[in-house]
Amino acid sequence: MLKKTTRHSLVDQVIIQIEALIERGQWPVGSKIPPEPELVAELNVSRNTLREGIKALCHAGVLCTKQGDGTYVRSNSTLGVAIQRRVLKSSLLDTLEVRYALEREAARLSADRRTEEDVQRIQGYQQECNALAEEGDMHRYVAADMKLHLAIVEASGNPMLMELYGHITEAIQESISMHLDKTFGRGLPENKHVLLVEAIIGKDAEAAAQAVRQHIDELKKAIEMGEI
Incomplete structure (x- = not known):
């Protein structure tokens, strides 16, 4: 009231x-x-x-x-509006670097704090991504990929991190779509989340952070080579 x-x-x-x-x-x-x-x-x-x-x-x-x-x-939220306006003015590389900072810390925290319920949800989205990759359904794959990353961030148990990440998901989803649009002829990436998910399940914070780094480095390289 x-x-x-x-x-x-x-x-x-x-x-x-x-x-x-x-x-x-x-x-x-x-x-x-x-x-x-x-x-x-x-x-x-x-x-x-x-x-x-x-x-x-x-x-x-x-x-x-x-x-x-x-x-x-x-x-x-006013915070969400402010962040989204800033994202629109930023380059893809700038957004990717912010994504890396948030996802790396989320991966570390998730590896330390994840519950069995978190693991089941993360594995469910991982399986969905793999199935859609096999089908070659790019649009549904991008949506499932985003759900997987959100589930990992939620497993961190940090409400502020969840809110910040939630406000840049549109830009993140766009970066994934742009990359896949350019590489779609070579097929969708299957099992790309294996190392990250295994590290979180095994409660290995450093390995989880390294898996995020490896993935973001691949996207950065794709930008530098003009593939995105």
């Missing part, structure tokens, strides 16, 4: 409460927020205060207003 605001920083409090509702999933991305009269009553603020708060969130990219329709949730 929305809480009534105090007189202090009313606009900021409106912003904080709306962001909290979005982050908790009560207002999912793509959903339409309640109409202005309802929000004014629940928050006990003036229309101008509410409008200022919504305007600020629209400017930040969290909300978007459709003329004659209403206001919709565009993103689940």
